[in-house]
Amino acid sequence: MNCQKCxxxxxxxxxxxxxxxxxxxxxxxxxxxxxxxxxxxANDKVGSSGHSVEPTTxxxxxxxPQERRELYDKVSQDASSPTFKRVIPPARHGVGSQPAMAASxxxxxxxxxxxxxxMLTDSQVVPLPATTNGSSKPPNSDKESQNGDASPGAExxxxxxxxxxxxxxxxxxxxRSDIDHPICTxxxxxxLTQLQNRLSSAQKERDTYISFLKTLNTTSAPSPSSIQKxxxxxxxxxxxxxxxxxxxxxxxxxKENLDAEIAALEAESLALDAEEQDFWRERNAFALTLSEFQxxxxxxxxxYEHDAQQxxxxxxxxxxxxxxxxxxxxxxxxxxxxxxxxxxxPQNIEWPEINAALGTTALLLVTVAxxxxxxxxxxxxxxxxxxxxxxxxxMAFSAATASQASSTATITxxxxxxxxxxxxxxxxxxxxxxxxxxxxxxxxxxxxxxLDAGMVTLLDCIRQxxxxxxxxxQSSSSSPNQTAATAPVKLPYRIHxxxxxxxxxxxxxxxxxxxxxxxxYTLTCCKFLLAFASNVGAAGGRxxxx
Numbered sequence: 347m348n349c350q351k352c353x354x355x356x357x358x359x360x361x362x363x364x365x366x367x368x369x370x371x372x373x374x375x376x377x378x379x380x381x382x383x384x385x386x387x388a389n390d391k392v393g394s395s396g397h398s399v400e401p402t403t404x405x406x407x408x409x410x411p412q413e414r415r416e417l418y419d420k421v422s423q424d425a426s427s428p429t430f431k432r433v434i435p436p437a438r439h440g441v442g443s444q445p446a447m448a449a450s451x452x453x454x455x456x457x458x459x460x461x462x463x464x465m466l467t468d469s470q471v472v473p474l475p476a477t478t479n480g481s482s483k484p485p486n487s488d489k490e491s492q493n494g495d496a497s498p499g500a501e502x503x504x505x506x507x508x509x510x511x512x513x514x515x516x517x518x519x520x521x522r523s524d525i526d527h528p529i530c531t532x533x534x535x536x537x538l539t540q541l542q543n544r545l546s547s548a549q550k551e552r553d554t555y556i557s558f559l560k561t562l563n564t565t566s567a568p569s570p571s572s573i574q575k576x577x578x579x580x581x582x583x584x585x586x587x588x589x590x591x592x593x594x595x596x597x598x599x600x601k602e603n604l605d606a607e608i609a610a611l612e613a614e615s616l617a618l619d620a621e622e623q624d625f626w627r628e629r630n631a632f633a634l635t636l637s638e639f640q641x642x643x644x645x646x647x648x649x650y651e652h653d654a655q656q657x658x659x660x661x662x663x664x665x666x667x668x669x670x671x672x673x674x675x676x677x678x679x680x681x682x683x684x685x686x687x688x689x690x691x692p693q694n695i696e697w698p699e700i701n702a703a704l705g706t707t708a709l710l711l712v713t714v715a716x717x718x719x720x721x722x723x724x725x726x727x728x729x730x731x732x733x734x735x736x737x738x739x740x741m742a743f744s745a746a747t748a749s750q751a752s753s754t755a756t757i758t759x760x761x762x763x764x765x766x767x768x769x770x771x772x773x774x775x776x777x778x779x780x781x782x783x784x785x786x787x788x789x790x791x792x793x794x795x796x797l798d799a800g801m802v803t804l805l806d807c808i809r810q811x812x813x814x815x816x817x818x819x820q821s822s823s824s825s826p827n828q829t830a831a832t833a834p835v836k837l838p839y840r841i842h843x844x845x846x847x848x849x850x851x852x853x854x855x856x857x858x859x860x861x862x863x864x865x866x867y868t869l870t871c872c873k874f875l876l877a878f879a880s881n882v883g884a885a886g887g888r889x890x891x892x
Contacts, residue, residue, distance in 0.1 A: 351530075354530050666713070666879060667876070670709075670713075672876070676693075681869055682706055686868075687700075687863075690858065704780040705729055707872060708727050708734040718878075720810075724738060724740075725807055733781055736780065778799045782794060798854055801844075811875055816837075838870055849863050
């Protein structure tokens with residue numbers, strides 16, 4: 347057995363375990379003194395309230411007064427359905443015929459899930475031994491017959507019967523109240539505390555009703571004036587109620603109108619939200635497109651700035667200075683790092699370096715002449731590196747023609763003598779070297795006649811180009827577009843025949859020192875011509891840019 351509240355295992359009292367059969371019948375049934383039988387309580391009719399109702403045909407004496415029965419019937423008519431409605435299962439062992447007992451036993455076994463086995467006695471398993479008088483009466487039958495309280499045919503209760511009796515007893519107790527039995531001592535104390543609280547609450551309620559009843563009994567009946575006053579106040583209250591109801595209807599109608607207006611505003615708000623979303627979507631698309639255009643513009647501006655800087659850098663770049671770098675190295679003039687000149691043995695220059703410097707100088711003159719559009723008169727320079735030379739054209743004229751040509755000679759590109767100008771001219775071409783072999787003895791200066799002739803011719807070509815530059819600078823300074831007067835451009839050193847700045851260019855005409863100085867002056871004039879050609883190119887580029 348377990349407590350029905352806290353499920354704690356319980357130990358039943360010995361008085362319940364050794365309960366006598368007759369006592370069990372008194373507790374679980376109704377005893378009839380006239381017949382000496384006990385009618386099981388489970389065979390009684392169960393009323394609507396869950397309590398057993400005694401049949402009207404019974405002639406036995408009731409164990410309670412008749413007034414109590416009448417009160418019970420009166421209360422049962424107005425009673426509602428019970429909160430706890432239990433049905434007492436039929437007992438396993440009853441007084442009656444064998445079939446009825448067997449049926450009740452089967453029903454009890456079926457209804458009780460705890461009865462999963464049947465206890466068999468020794469007499470059912472092993473036949474009883476025969477007595478001397480030939481009867482099969484069990485040994486304990488004498489004891490039972492001697493016991494005046496035992497019922498006829500009763501046997502010693504087995505364990506299953508004791509469990510069944512206890513279960514039957516607790517079911518009857520649970521069916522007669524709203525408490526499930528059995529319960530432990532602690533749960534009983536808690537239950538008693540709850541019932542005591544309920545009793546106190548019921549007593550307080552009873553006292554309240556009694557005091558209210560006494561107040562009603564002591565209070566006198568209301569007077570007509572008070573009744574009239576109450577009726578007047580009631581009519582006023584009803585009028586106020588009708589007015590309030592009318593106001594409520596008006597407010598409900600106004601509420602409906604407000605709800606409709608709110609619905610319209612909500613619809614308008616949804617439309618505005620959709621329009622706002624469209625606007626922001628278009629705005630984001632426009633911002634994206636604008637950002638792309640701005641990025642493209644920034645890229646173009648950056649490319650333009652880069653190209654402008656590159657153009658400016660290229661415009662400032664002097665190709666001629668890069669190709670022909672003219673400088674000096676002590677007493678020697680240099681072009682592209684090649685020294686031009688000769689000195690005594692500690693500072694002696696080899697002829698291959700001198701030949702290369704002369705070839706680079708010839709290339710510089712040809713480049714500047716092509717840049718300025720000038721043709722040398724009577725000469726053609728052939729820049730061939732270390733073996734460069736100049737072709738000289740000698741023409742035979744009559745005396746009158748020669749004097750006329752000498753009097754009308756001008757510095758123009760078309761005034762030069764050409765071997766094909768006239769069929770009456772006899773042209774003789776002479777090749778003048780701008781290089782010398784290193785095998786020549788230093789003392790044999792007369793052997794440098796070809797080099798000296800080439801150097802004189804080179805100096806004459808520089809003079810012609812300088813005169814052309816001076817003539818062009820004079821014409822540009824006298825033009826009407828020239829706002830400020832500028833002095834004509836001249837060569838830094840004067841050239842006359844085979845001398846430059848009164849120093850002979852011939853190697854055999856002086857010492858190595860003088861020839862080295864004349865070569866340095868020659869490179870200085872070449873640098874001047876190169877700078878003029880660079881300025882002319884830069885001015886032409888600016889005009890084209892404008």
